Amino acid sequence: MSDTIVVGVAKEPATRRAAGWAVARAAARGEQVELLGVVGGAVGAVGEGELVAAAMAATQEMLDAEAHRHSESGVAIRTRVEVGDPVAALVDASKDAVLIVLGSDYRGPESGPARGSRGIRIVADAACPVVVVPDLELGDRRGVVVGVDGSPVSAGAIAFAAAEAARAGEPLIAVAVWSPIASPRHAPLVIPEDYRSGMNLVAHETLDEALAEVRLQHPGLVIDDRAVEGYPSAVINQLATDARLAVVGSRGRGPVRRFLLGSISHEVLQRLATVTAVVR
Structure with missing residues (x-):
């Protein structure tokens, strides 16, 4: 059985809470964490290569910064950047994960319903449990x-x-x-x-x-x-x-x-x- 918690990393502030939750759980259970960033939107257009490369570099920088925040946790943290459909990438990652962890921008009843359908689609198809962490204290x-x-x-x-x-x-x-x-x-x-x-x-x-x-x-x-x-x-x-x-x-x-x-x-x-x- 896998001992890896995969965290879907995006630009939203909720990512920080999701990664923090995953690292804390991994520390308590002797698990490891993979921070996964996915660059989406590529369609193979002329001149797209430079944009994709720049986006991948920026994503890797973001993942490295998040991993550094938890460098003293004692948890083994690795990072991975992919190009493709974020939903498909996380569903595929779920096949070898103990948990998928996602951040949500939801900030309480006054903010209305949580936005976006990606989390719902990942939950529907994932091969392991999916944990969603709201942007709440x-x-x-x-x-x-x-x-x-x-x-x-x-x-x-x-x-x-x-x-x-x-x-x-x-x-x-x-x-x-x-x-x-x-x-x-x-x-x-x-x-x-x-x-x-x-x-x-x-x-x-x-x-x-x-x-x-x-x-x-x-x-x-x-x-x-x-x-x-x-x-x-x-x-x-x-x-x-x-x-x-x-x-x-x-x-x-x-x-x-x-x-x-x-x-x-x-x-x-x-x-x-x-x-x-x-x-x-």
Whole structure:
């Protein structure tokens, strides 16, 4: 298994936070870091060679400066510059990486949704978990939030989150979110109490089954399991406002439906509340 964390390096200030997060994790787990910069936009036009060479040199300078910032971390850091499609390059790098780490320009609810589709496309196709680091001062947070829906993808997210929480000695907050049956916008809909109780029961059963293996593997881990009525991405990000890390699966379809259906993980990334990992 690879022990390399690959960080996608761009010009945005968020790159510095992403690299810092990756180096700190690598130091704690005995891993190494590769800083990858990709020069995109080349189409083979006449006279393009000089521009590409200049862009590659500038990118290498940027990578070297970032590596130098962490020269005393004790982490082995290497750099690599490629020419091509940044999404394709990072997806390809994910085949031999333990994690892909990306920076996001998201700076909180007042800034609107995070911009750009590259991160979403990388998350959708990466062969390893992808961690997205927002451009936020997160302060002293504790705990790992993970979404649970009973699917195999959800199981992978739970295992990842539990390992992260156990390593840090922090609690695991496992949440199963259920949403009522949708109705037309202006149609009154009274939710029967027995329906609500039944859905809560299904959610709790899903949590119990999904967390059974985690409890065996990490007997000392504090687990706060919650069944919540609401919209999944909103619930996850609300809980994540006080957490060090949030973990979601992508394209799960378990007993608690409409939780990790692909679009939900994307919505979580659009309103990042903390460092967020997406596990396929």
